[in-house]
Amino acid sequence: MHKIIIEGNRKLSGEIKISGSKNSAVALVPAAVLCDEKVSIANIPNISDVDSLEQILNYLGAYVDRNGDIIKIDSSKIENKVIPEEISKKLRASYYFMGALLSKFKKVEMYFPGGCSIGERPINLHLKGFEALGAKIEEKENFFRITADKLVGTKINLDFASVGATINLILAAVKAEGTTIIANAAKEPHIVNVATFLNNMGAKISGAGTSEIKIEGVKYLHSCFHEVVPDYIEAGTYMIIASALGNNLKISNIIPDHLEALISKLEEMDVPMQIGVDYIKIDSPVCLKPVNIKTQVYPGFPTDLQQPMATLLTQADGVSTIHETIWENRFLNLFELNKMGAKASLLSNSKASISGPSELIGKTVMATDLRAGASLVIAGLLAKGTTIIENADYILRGYENIIEKLSKVGAKISLEEIE
Ligand code: EPZ
Numbered sequence: 001m002h003k004i005i006i007e008g009n010r011k012l013s014g015e016i017k018i019s020g021s022k023n024s025a026v027a028l029v030p031a032a033v034l035c036d037e038k039v040s041i042a043n044i045p046n047i048s049d050v051d052s053l054e055q056i057l058n059y060l061g062a063y064v065d066r067n068g069d070i071i072k073i074d075s076s077k078i079e080n081k082v083i084p085e086e087i088s089k090k091l092r093a094s095y096y097f098m099g100a101l102l103s104k105f106k107k108v109e110m111y112f113p114g115g116c117s118i119g120e121r122p123i124n125l126h127l128k129g130f131e132a133l134g135a136k137i138e139e140k141e142n143f144f145r146i147t148a149d150k151l152v153g154t155k156i157n158l159d160f161a162s163v164g165a166t167i168n169l170i171l172a173a174v175k176a177e178g179t180t181i182i183a184n185a186a187k188e189p190h191i192v193n194v195a196t197f198l199n200n201m202g203a204k205i206s207g208a209g210t211s212e213i214k215i216e217g218v219k220y221l222h223s224c225f226h227e228v229v230p231d232y233i234e235a236g237t238y239m240i241i242a243s244a245l246g247n248n249l250k251i252s253n254i255i256p257d258h259l260e261a262l263i264s265k266l267e268e269m270d271v272p273m274q275i276g277v278d279y280i281k282i283d284s285p286v287c288l289k290p291v292n293i294k295t296q297v298y299p300g301f302p303t304d305l306q307q308p309m310a311t312l313l314t315q316a317d318g319v320s321t322i323h324e325t326i327w328e329n330r331f332l333n334l335f336e337l338n339k340m341g342a343k344a345s346l347l348s349n350s351k352a353s354i355s356g357p358s359e360l361i362g363k364t365v366m367a368t369d370l371r372a373g374a375s376l377v378i379a380g381l382l383a384k385g386t387t388i389i390e391n392a393d394y395i396l397r398g399y400e401n402i403i404e405k406l407s408k409v410g411a412k413i414s415l416e417e418i419e
Pocket residue numbers: 023024026092093119120121122123124125126127160161162163164165186303304326327328370371398
């Protein structure tokens with residue numbers, strides 16, 4: 001286990017380079033299993049979620065060569081073994097092996113535990129889509145056995161524009177017989193990144209990034225080289241940090257189009273930004289205006305930036321509100337922020353209000369999930385005195401080299417291993 005220690009209340013200047021997207025990388029690695037030859041993927045972030053997926057690939061007998069930010073994967077000789085719970089429970093994205101192995105072998109057996117601190121996290125939409133394609137599903141106490149004589153393309157209407165279900169159904173449909181249409185598909189950038197990867201192998205996917213995706217089944221997928229898209233949630237997190245403490249802080253290697261919802265909210269807060277082709281420069285303003293945030297599916301305000309944003313709102317001059325429409329329990333960080341002097345209150349399960357500006361004082365606090373952890377890092381950077389963030393392993397799952405990136409721009413932050 002690890003904890004993060006921060007001496008706060010320091011301005012940050014310089015440049016932070018954004019890494020490859022976690023939520024893209026954790027889909028691309030399982031998708032590589034579909035290729036009948038070797039694939040190479042660059043800009044893979046060095047985060048523990050990718051380590052866990054590499055462990056699953058090794059367990060299945062794939063050839064994996066990970067060197068720096070490049071991973072080479074050859075799944076042509078993998079065995080279709082049951083994926084044990086102790087590996088699959090390490091990250092939600094292990095569910096992408098359901099679509100990938102079902103597509104490759106017409107059979108997948110794995111443990112898949114539901115739930116985490118932000119909510120129930122069901123996979124009913126994934127399973128309904130697999131059944132629509134012709135699969136039979138047996139489930140017993142988190143153990144799933146999904147089989148199909150063959151997978152036949154069909155039209156699938158998603159009740160909700162689920163990111164995971166959209167990607168998993170693309171994986172399941174890419175080698176099916178005939179054409180599959182996914183209606184009400186999610187439009188996040190990582191979906192486009194996965195579809196482009198598969199098309200580079202010879203798949204026939206069109207419409208990724210829109211709410212209707214068409215997949216014409218193919219028989220063979222050949223070798224290719226691909227690159228992970230920059231992580232717009234990591235970028236957004238550092239943009240929020242810059243809005244709080246930036247003194248000419250540059251966040252580079254980003255795609256500003258992916259961050260329009262956040263940029264528009266920061267503009268509403270009077271945050272001065274210089275937006276370049278692949279970077280944003282931010283100075284924290286003397287006074288931040290309060291705003292109302294409502295999380296939506298892409299391209300709306302991302303739920304994954306709601307918790308980091310909550311910390312910035314503690315510094316706004318007035319009352320801000322957050323309406324979380326995606327997850328049913330994504331406000332646990334507010335209780336930790338209040339320990340540090342914030343004035344946040346829950347109005348309902350899905351709504352919170354935050355009044356500011358509040359002076360934050362360093363305390364020992366607990367990360368309850370990845371983005372709650374990010375919210376506490378921002379609070380620690382703002383706070384007077386020392387902040388200790390326990391359960392910091394959550395943060396290491398999604399923010400590559402966060403200690404180095406922040407130290408380089410002037411933060412006093414360190415990581416300590418605890419037994
Ligand atoms: C992905 O989760 C991300 N994770 C999440 O990021 C992100 O918050 C979420 O998309 C929304 O953008 C990865 O990509 C690995 P969903 P996912 O399916 O795919 C309900 C982070 O911090 N739902 O779009 O699990 C679900 O309960 C993580 O990086 C069903 O009801 O999200 C939720 O209310 C946290 N049935 C909503 O849809 C289903 O079968 C959104 O879920 C699937 C989802």
